[in-house]
Amino acid sequence: MRVFWFILLLDLGWVGLVSAHRIENVDYQAMKKKASAQRGSVPKSAEPFLKFPETALVDWDEKYLYLGSEGLPDHPMMIGITAWQQQVPLPQSYYLGNAWSIPLQPVPAKVGLSAKTNFFRGAIALAANGIPIFNPIKNDGRTDTYLAGELDEYGGHCGRADDYHYHVAPWHLAERLGPNLPLAYALDGYPIYGLTEPDGGSLAGLDSFHGHTNTAGEYHYHASKSYPYINGGFHGEVSIGGGQVEPQPRANPVREAGKPLPGAKITGFEMSADKKKYQLEYVQNGKKGSVSYKILSGGDVHFTFKNPDGTTSESSGKQGRKGGGGNRPPPPNGNQRPGGPPVEANGQPRKPWIENHLKEMDRDQDGKLSREEMMLEVSKTFRGYDADRDGNIRQGEANGPGVRSSMAGFVKQHFSEVDGNSDGSISLEELKAVAMKMWQKYSQGVGF
Numbered sequence: 259m260r261v262f263w264f265i266l267l268l269d270l271g272w273v274g275l276v277s278a279h280r281i282e283n284v285d286y287q288a289m290k291k292k293a294s295a296q297r298g299s300v301p302k303s304a305e306p307f308l309k310f311p312e313t314a315l316v317d318w319d320e321k322y323l324y325l326g327s328e329g330l331p332d333h334p335m336m337i338g339i340t341a342w343q344q345q346v347p348l349p350q351s352y353y354l355g356n357a358w359s360i361p362l363q364p365v366p367a368k369v370g371l372s373a374k375t376n377f378f379r380g381a382i383a384l385a386a387n388g389i390p391i392f393n394p395i396k397n398d399g400r401t402d403t404y405l406a407g408e409l410d411e412y413g414g415h416c417g418r419a420d421d422y423h424y425h426v427a428p429w430h431l432a433e434r435l436g437p438n439l440p441l442a443y444a445l446d447g448y449p450i451y452g453l454t455e456p457d458g459g460s461l462a463g464l465d466s467f468h469g470h471t472n473t474a475g476e477y478h479y480h481a482s483k484s485y486p487y488i489n490g491g492f493h494g495e496v497s498i499g500g501g502q503v504e505p506q507p508r509a510n511p512v513r514e515a516g517k518p519l520p521g522a523k524i525t526g527f528e529m530s531a532d533k534k535k536y537q538l539e540y541v542q543n544g545k546k547g548s549v550s551y552k553i554l555s556g557g558d559v560h561f562t563f564k565n566p567d568g569t570t571s572e573s574s575g576k577q578g579r580k581g582g583g584g585n586r587p588p589p590p591n592g593n594q595r596p597g598g599p600p601v602e603a604n605g606q607p608r609k610p611w612i613e614n615h616l617k618e619m620d621r622d623q624d625g626k627l628s629r630e631e632m633m634l635e636v637s638k639t640f641r642g643y644d645a646d647r648d649g650n651i652r653q654g655e656a657n658g659p660g661v662r663s664s665m666a667g668f669v670k671q672h673f674s675e676v677d678g679n680s681d682g683s684i685s686l687e688e689l690k691a692v693a694m695k696m697w698q699k700y701s702q703g704v705g706f
């Protein structure tokens with residue numbers, strides 16, 4: 259009985275809140291339906307990605323799991339490469355229609371396709387942190403990128419669009435994933451586990467793609483320390499276009515592709531916390547060189563090359579961003595910085611936002627909002643608002659047509675507070691930071 263009254267009170271609170279905004283009232287009904295349909299149905303394949311909320315944004319519908327990301331992991335990149343094409347890491351916009359998709363119900367192919375002879379372009383799998391994994395054999399169809407020294411100490415490097423990706427299994431994710439979760443998913447929808455079975459057992463009966471079917475009748479791959487490193491092909495059905503799995507996101511080149519720099523070894527890499535400034539250092543024939551680059555407010559990228567022969571050169575690249583930065587509103591006043599909790603217009607401290615929206619976001623209906631559930635909400639909201647997929651929600655986008663998520667109204671109402679650096683747009687990091695701050699406060703309050 260007491261539980262019933264508690265729920266009723268929460269519901270009344272909602273009615274009071276939404277009746278002031280009729281449009282939101284409609285959204286709320288639709289969203290409530292969707293939320294209850296989704297409750298308790300987080301797809302199994304979402305689990306590994308939910309372990310990396312800072313780099314992978316997860317969403318799904320009936321058919322696909324969608325992974326949004328900037329394509330930048332939270333570990334150092336590029337260090338250790340000895341065969342370098344002079345590409346560097348830049349954030350990408352793998353969001354919305356340009357997000358990664360993985361089938362939720364993989365279908366075994368009539369004839370599987372080997373990655374030894376196919377798929378030399380594009381990704382063939384997606385690491386649990388949202389970084390794509392390309393064929394270990396590079397696009398010439400014969401070079402093993404790992405053996406050729408093309409990869410950094412995490413098994414990654416950058417492509418012709420300055421897009422960071424791995425070519426081998428992301429072993430460094432294993433610890434955080436634990437023994438039961440896969441390191442990656444192949445783009446045909448089957449998981450890629452590590453060197454043992456999820457239950458710790460040893461491997462037996464692997465096929466030519468390095469996969470097998472377990473006693474429950476489920477197929478999966480196993481990664482390895484030598485070729486094929488990841489899935490050696492596709493057991494499941496995939497669509498193919500232009501020699502790669504389709505559809506898959508497009509990276510966004512800002513300049514002409516680089517050329518090999520013989521004898522260079524990358525020795526250092528730094529990225530600023532806001533992912534706007536970068537510095538890569540290398541040594542060639544005992545002499546130091548570096549590439550410093552920064553992303554300017556309009557999205558252009560400015561490069562400064564300090565060459566081992568002592569010369570310096572500069573160049574600029576344009577990101578193919580729709581809209582650019584020209585029509586952004588001026589930053590709000592400095593005194594509007596967030597400090598305490600959001601305050602209603604009447605000066606009353608508002609009830610914590612999470613408490614007001616707990617029921618819609620609590621997908622497994624255990625009465626608590628987990629960190630993963632909070633990040634799902636961030637993911638959904640960001641994907642919904644970032645209409646031009648440039649990785650930023652600009653004021654115009656936030657005022658655009660409705661996004662159906664619990665957090666949508668919050669973003670709209672508190673735009674300037676969420677925009678932590680006051681540049682007139684909300685980056686994924688800014689939205690995550692605010693969401694995590696609220697979540698931490700909430701989780702401490704309810705004691706978990």
Ligand SMILES: [Zn+2]
Pocket residue numbers: 392415416417423425
């Ligand atoms: Zn590559």
Ligand SMILES: [Zn+2]
Pocket residue numbers: 451454455456461470472478479480
């Ligand atoms: Zn197995």
